[in-house]
Amino acid sequence: MSNPAETVNWLYQHENIENDILNKLKELRQQYPEHFRKPIHVLATVHDNMDAEWKQRLQQAKEQRNGEYFIIIPYKVSNIHWIGVLIKFKADGQVERAEFIDPFGTSNLDVNKLQKQFADVYPGIILQARNVQKQDNRKKNAELIIGNLLKAIEEYQLTNINDSQDKTIENPEGNNENNQYLVQTSSMKLQNQSKSLIEIPQVEQQSGSWSDEKSVITEESLRNMQKDFRSMPSCSEKSIICLLYYLSLKLISNPIALDNNIVQKEFEYLKERLKIEELESKEIRNLLEEISINIKYENWKHSLISMKKIFKKISPLNIHELFRLIKKVNNTAHTIKNKDIIFFLGGTGSGKSTTIHFLAGSKMIENKVTGLNHLSLVEINNPDLKHITTSPFARSETRYITSVKVNFDDVGRFTRESIILCDSPGFEDTSGPEVDIANGLGIVNVIKGCKSVKPVVIISYKSIGDRLQGLKDLMYVLSALIPGIQDQIEAFSYIFTKFPEKERDTIHALINDINENLKEEEKSDRSFTILLKDILKKTRKCARVLDPINDKPGKILDELAKSPAIHHPEEVFQFSITKKSKAILREQITKHQLNIRSATERSDYDFVKYRLDQLKHLNDLFSQDYIEQIYNDCLRYISRHLFEEYEKGILAMKRYLMNQTSLNDEDIRQYQACMDHAKLAKEVRENHLGMEVVDSTAFIENLNQQLNMILKDLREKDIADMSIK
Ligand SMILES: Nc1nc2c(ncn2[C@@H]2O[C@H](COP(=O)(O)OP(=O)(O)OP(=O)(O)O)[C@@H](O)[C@H]2O)c(=O)[nH]1
Ligand SMILES: [Mg+2]
Incomplete structure (x- = not known):
């Protein structure tokens, strides 16, 4: 060199x-x-x-x-x-x-x-x-x-993690991988915040967060993992996230990655923790076996995949990721409070983020990324666009609701007006329950705080090609989100994306054809037919088709600025998530309850507090009765446990003192242990249980009381003896 x-x-x-x-x-x-x-x-x-x-x-x-x-x-x-x-x-x-x-x-x-x-x-x-x-x-x-x-x-x-040598990764597309890598991770820090350094191959059903089967290793995901495990008390989950982090580093051949001994040591620790926390199942044991062999042969990719499976078993919902996404959405909610917004909705990959980039003045060029057509962003001038990324891949790209303020004079309109555009993730659960749940909650938080909302539905050529299946799916979600959609339909606009040149003037006819050939069950889907009729009506004169490379944003922005809006969105929108996400949230809450019980039995109050904090936060966020019930049940369980320990401790002590039998070291150690447990529970008591629950000073007070009683007893005996004399 x-x-x-x-x-x-x-x-x-x-x-x-x-x-x-x-x-x-x-x-x-x-x-x-x-x-x-x-x-x-x-x-x-x-x-x-x-x-x-x-x-x-x-x-x-x-x-x-x-x-x-x-x-x-x-x-x-x-x-x-x-x-x-x-x-x-x-x-x-x-x-x-x-x-x-x-x-x-x-x-x-x-x-x-x-x-x-x-x-x-x-x-x-x-x-x-x-x-x-x-x-x-x-x-x-x-x-x-x-x-x-x-x-x-x-x-x-x-950030040497960028300098990936891709040694352990199969590269099915040859050189294209480099192009993808370049397009996805290079240049503007703006664009590469969440971009993939390496994509982990799909094993089972795809989901979006880094804890899922198919996910990408990005600088951001690595940073998040590190932050997550560092903020956690000792537990299996911490150890798993720590190992996911190490294995990811190994996989991207990062020179700062640790030596194999450290991975091995953490892995051994995880096995122990799983036993202590009674989380070992047959399936987990098998996965551990696999990982053990894979670590030995430095097969980091498979170690990582199996480790993710264990993580999913232990925590079906990545709570850290969920809170992170919700926080981001809350930031957005804060910036657009009381504002008039345009909200872009549409299936994954329909072109919501690209449309927003286009309207905000970004320049793009057409190219191919791993063989897929893509409009690459080559010039981004609006700083609000920094979190709005686009990709040609099937996995959902946008992970939380984001807003962009567009000043009309920045995009060639000579007026002082501005408009707020809101990007949202595709409304499916393909990006994982975390995104779906954060999105469901976010919509309510973001939209309810706005003054008015104009929904813009992005319809891609593909979703017309599949006889509007994509649009139907979107409608199910929309009708759950806006129960009285028929009263709000005037406010909806439609933008058509990715239409080949010769298909552009056929949109109305295509939709008309679908409308005339609806099946019986489709006709009975009221929300869908309302939407379909509205699309028909609004495309009669001409459909709004987007060519993000050659069009100018001004005309569409003007039209959107003038279109009707939904006022009082707080009365119109309601919280909704998919059934699948609902079930996963419930499963996770039940796991929290089990974790808390088992940690209480071990007097591992750091972990108890950590889980209780999460439960409380979830309860505050969702205001769902079952979460509150489980949280309260956990509090009762811990209070009872602490009280029983106290009772046991003081009873034993009372027995010794009253019988005036001599105390041995072991008796004192047991009493001390009970007292220590109560001490460890101090923060749980202060933050969750309430001051009335027994604390460590009660043990001392009890000892003092008992000693005082014995002293009093002795004194009385003394006086009696004296009087006899
Ligand atoms: N040719 C063409 N391609 C487009 C258009 N809109 C989007 N694309 C491409 O379609 C792909 C998906 O676009 P995105 O803007 O990321 O889609 P999205 O709806 O934001 O997707 P999610 O965030 O995953 O829900 C990208 O490769 C874009 O370059 C368009 O109008 N014309
Ligand atoms: Mg997007």
Whole structure:
């Protein structure tokens, strides 16, 4: 490997900005050598008016091959306007990520030209815009470029989890995987927050959260796992999440991953914990056997899959994930309280998030990701879009309700008006019970707090193709959510996505055909027929079909701004989740109850408190009678247990003291143990049980009382003896 100090090459005649980059880099390398280990080549400036330079430089970038390396290309758009380009190459010479930084406020950069020539040299790879603070000062412009380029390099090197070597992952699509990886994880931190580093293969039914069978390892999921297990008291669940974290690190070949002994040690600890907590079943024992063998042979992928199965058995609902999603939804609820909103609804993958990006002014280009058609976002200007990601995959991409404020003058309308667009996850339980439950709760919290709501249903070509099955499914959810949908139907709008050019003027006829050929049971589905008639009515003149690449957002925004709304949404919307999610929530609550009972018997009050806190929070969130009943039942159980221990302890002590038999060490230890248990329960008592429940001081008070009684007794005996004398 080359000496890093020599890897900053003065390859070309440089202009000032190159010099500044190199000087800054030198300075940073001295301060933080570890952050800039990999070679970084700064190429000569590209001048926008010199046609061949951009392509030439991109070719030169390829030729620097020496393991993994970064390329920086300064690009002069005009005398006062620079941008910076960063390309990261993998050891095999493939581009791992490519992005450009354009901080100039009034940029007239021709992104299409930049992209097009880039695609000529690196087909299938997208040069993405990194989101940076915008301003118009030339000097600041250069500073921002340098700062952001070097910050990006530092981040990539530090978050080594990005530098996946994919060693253990089968890559069925060959090179496409790289493209997907690039599209999904590179560039804007904005976009890659929840993007996959690696996708774990599907084993059983797909669900969305990281605790499920099919899920992805992302920087965010790793961070969440770490945060989760660190916040938990010792228990099997903690140990499982910790192991999931270790195994995920192993799987992505992270150099900071721990040595195998640590994984092995945690695994042994988990086995012990499962026994202590009486959670071992035959199935779990079999899975543990499998994991044991897989860890031995360093088969991290299968170890991870089996570990996830154990997690699902122990915790069918990932409570941490649920609370996280609900918190995010609450943030959204807070930002749009008392506002007029446009709420986008539709099946998974129908194009809700893409439509919102389009309306908020993002630019996209058409390309393929692992063989699937996709509109990749290449320019995102609205900062609210940072959590709105899109993907061509069947699994649900959006995981919680998010809002975006669009100022009309930012998207080419010369008015001061603004509009709030709300994205939502697809209303199915394919993304896992956590998303479904958080969404069900979120809708009520978010929408009920708004002043008015305009629902926009996104209908993709595919959902018409399946004879509106997707739309029917959506209607079931909507009718549970809006019980009196027939009174609100005027407020609904429809946007059609992904329609091939020649199909666009057939939408009304297609829907009409479906309407005329409804089966009897479909006709009796009132909500569905109401919706279908409304679509027919609203597509009669012309259907609103979206072409996110060539259309301009202004017209649709104007129409949406003028359309009728649902007022008093708090009277119209109600909490609803799927039956399956309901059952899982119940199952988890019952598991909490069992956990609490068994932990109380072991006097493991840290764990008892942890579970009680969760139960209480769930009860506060859902206000469901059965949760409250179980919570109260747990409190009664713990209070009774503490009282029984107390009674047992003081009775024994009383016996000894009254009979004045000598106390041995064991008797004192037993009394002490009872007292300690009550001490451990201090926080449970303070936070849940109430002060009337027995606490540790009662043991001391009892001892004092008994000793006082004995003393009094002795004194009285003494006086009696004296009087006899
Ligand atoms: N050609 C074309 N593709 C689209 C359009 N809208 C969405 N797509 C593509 O369809 C896929 C899914 O789009 P998303 O916007 O992520 O869909 P979503 O409804 O937000 O999906 P979830 O968040 O999973 O519920 C992506 O690959 C998009 O690029 C469109 O109008 N035309
Ligand atoms: Mg989405």
